[in-house]
Amino acid sequence: MxxxxxxxxxxxxxxxxxxxxxxxxxxxxxxxxxxxxxxxxxxxxxxxFVTKMPTGNETGSFLSLDLGGTNLRVAAVELKGAGKASVHELKRRPSVELKTGEGSVFFDWIADAINELITVEAKHLFSEAQVQGKEALSLGVCWSFPVDQTGVDRGTILRMGKGFTLQNTEGNDLADMFHDAFSRKGLNVKVTAILNDTxxxxxxxxxxxxxxxxxxxxxxxxxxxxxxxxxxxxxxxxxxxxxxxxxxxxxxxxxxxxxxxxxxxxxxxxxxxxxxxxxxxxxxxxxxxxxxxxxxxxxxxxxxxxxxxxxxxxxxxxxxxxxxxxxxxxxxxxxxxxxxxxxxxxxxxxxxxxxxxxxxxxxxxxxxxxxxxxxxxxxxxxxxxxxxxxxxxxxxxxxxxxxxxxxxxxxxxxxxxxxxxxxxxxxxxxxxxxxxxxxxxxxxxxxxxxxxxxxxxxx
The missing domain is CATH 3.40.367.20 (Hexokinase; domain 1)
Incomplete structure (x- = not known):
């Protein structure tokens, strides 16, 4: 049987x-x-809107940010060439209050995490000018929520889901929300790419x-x-x-x-x-x-x-x-x-x-x-x-x-x-x-x- x-x-x-x-x-x-x-x-x-693939020979230190339904991860990635990279990561879990509160407060919270990464956790990867904010750092944002992307570094925030109901964010440009928070926190960081994890x-x-x-x-x-x-x-x-x-x-x-x-x-x-x-x-x-x-x-x-x-x-x-x-x-x-x-x-x-x-x-x-x-x-x-x-x-x-x-x-x-x-x-x-x-x-x-x-x- x-x-x-x-x-x-x-x-x-x-x-x-x-x-x-x-x-x-x-x-x-x-x-x-x-x-x-x-x-x-x-x-x-x-x-x-990404039209370049890497050769494997790229070098330098760059920032990345990955926000999913549960965790925020910000990372300083050291590209070493020959296809090698090392990742220095800082992980944070947003509270319910942050996920349901004012959007500017949430982006300020992200900016604080990036500041800690640059000035404390991965300070050794960056030049003194970058740590002090005299030289801009490039940031790639992996945003696991709907965005109507209009360019490699621009995209309109749509309804988020996954428990996020941020106030005064829907319809705003994602990069602008980041840059406003970086400005409030005195960070010289520029969003140069918004990407999907795939x-x-x-x-x-x-x-x-x-x-x-x-x-x-x-x-x-x-x-x-x-x-x-x-x-x-x-x-x-x-x-x-x-x-x-x-x-x-x-x-x-x-x-x-x-x-x-x-x-x-x-x-x-x-x-x-x-x-x-x-x-x-x-x-x-x-x-x-x-x-x-x-x-x-x-x-x-x-x-x-x-x-x-x-x-x-x-x-x-x-x-x-x-x-x-x-x-x-x-x-x-x-x-x-x-x-x-x-x-x-x-x-x-x-x-x-x-x-x-x-x-x-x-x-x-x-x-x-x-x-x-x-x-x-x-x-x-x-x-x-x-x-x-x-x-x-x-x-x-x-x-x-x-x-x-x-x-x-x-x-x-x-x-x-x-x-x-x-x-x-x-x-x-x-x-x-x-x-x-x-x-x-x-x-x-x-x-x-x-x-x-x-x-x-x-x-």
Whole structure:
């Protein structure tokens, strides 16, 4: 009976090349549509206005700032050349009062952190003139919130979300808000670039390996960036495109997380059930099928069918396991990583639920196999992003070029065997001979090194 249920589950999750093909074709069309559709509101294919990639030989000390939903990180990045960099970072967590208060107070708080970095924590990296404010320092800002970007260093702040309701900021230019705070605090710092973390990842890995043509983040969510010829970005006014030399490339933040519709995504019953329980149904359907935020819930939903069939946990739902979102992806990671014959770590994970009887080795093996099936589909779907971006750039047309994909993110880097599964998906799509030309490399974090590099390249 167990074998029959697994066969059904594998039919739901494991995707052949023929099943992946409509997704790749759908994505290829979404790139073309996004390049001509204005980037207002919820948009894909967002121009970064970054038109330079590093050579790997850049040197100097630059500032970067990365603001996410939880933490502020400001960093002094020392570019040493030869693709090497060192990062001196200062991390702060904004209080609820700061996140919901007056915008100018929040930006002053950021300015204070930057001042501490320059004058205390990383003082040794800067010249005396820079520390004293007689010489300007360049800052790259990785702003993980919606911005209507109008230039590499300009962008209108949109509604932020993630618990931020800053007063008197929406509709203002982000760089102006920073510069006003720097002025109030007596800092000679200039925002020379506003960037998305995926663009930062591409640039950061381009410093390590100048052959990099795709920056992919595969973590709680998924996103990708790549260089596109400006003449193809028809959403930009002709007057803007005409400013650049022919064949200039601009880095594009694809926002691939919002690609995909139920017209061509092979949603199974678990995907549909998860989507219905989400506070934003029908949104980010592709991301919900594969990323770290969702794999655990897909596994839990599948496991519930095994419990109902009486082949898992003696048919008894452990207390708490029946609640939506109660089985996070990190539990899957523990199960797949547990090679102890007694499965002690797996039992520890399952102790978070009140099982009627202690889970058996067979229970753990079944649950682990479910994890493996769910995560294998995640790898195949992540490979779709890579395959379609290779198509978009026609990178395989030249049989001699080196193809490098810089990948950053917890799901790719730390989930057991995920890197090997993504590689296997590419092997199955292209055949091993062609797939061997595609180098998947772990990328430096884009918010720090990428932010500093873009600040330098655009100053």
């Amino acid at each position: 167990t074998d029959a249920i697994f066969q059904t589950l594998e039919k739901e999750f494991l995707l052949s090349k023929q099943q992946l093909e409509p997704i790749v074709n759908g994505f290829n069309q979404e790139y073309k549509t996004g390049l001509k559709t204005p980037s207002k509101g919820l948009a894909t294919m967002i121009p970064s 663009v930062g990842t591409l640039v950061a890995h381009g410093y390590t390996n100048p052959a990099c043509r795709i920056g992919l983040i595969f973590a709680t969510g998924i996103n990708a960036a790549y260089p596109e010829k400006i003449q193809n970005i028809t959403k930009l006014d002709q007057s803007i495109r005409d400013k650049y030399p022919v064949n200039t490339e601009m880095l594009i933040n694809t926002e691939i997380d919002i690609f995909g519709t139920d017209a061509y995504l092979p949603l199974n019953k678990y995907d549909i059930e998860l989507d219905l329980s989400h506070n934003q149904p029908k949104f980010q359907l592709y991301e919900k099928m594969l990323s770290g935020a969702y794999m655990g819930e897909l596994t839990r939903l599948a496991a519930m069918d095994f419990i109902k069939a009486g082949v898992l946990f003696e048919g008894q739902v452990p207390e708490g396991f029946g609640e939506a979102w109660s089985f996070p992806t990190m539990y899957m990671s523990t199960l797949e990583n547990d090679d102890d014959p007694k499965r002690a770590k797996s039992l520890e994970v399952l102790s978070n639920f009140n099982c009627v009887n202690t889970p058996t080795v067979s229970d753990i093996a079944i649950l682990t196999r479910i994890c493996r099936i769910v995560s294998t589909r995640s790898a195949s779907l992540a490979a779709v992003s890579i395959i379609s971006l290779l198509d978009q750039q026609a990178l395989l047309d030249n049989k001699d070029n080196e193809i490098v994909v810089g990948i950053n993110g917890s799901t790719y880097e730390f989930y057991p065997h995920m890197d090997l599964r993504v590689r296997r998906a590419l092997d199955e799509w292209y055949g091993k001979e062609i797939s061997a030309r595609i180098n998947l490399e772990v990328a430096s974090e884009g918010g720090s090194v990428g932010g500093a590099l873009i600040a330098m390249l655009c100053q």
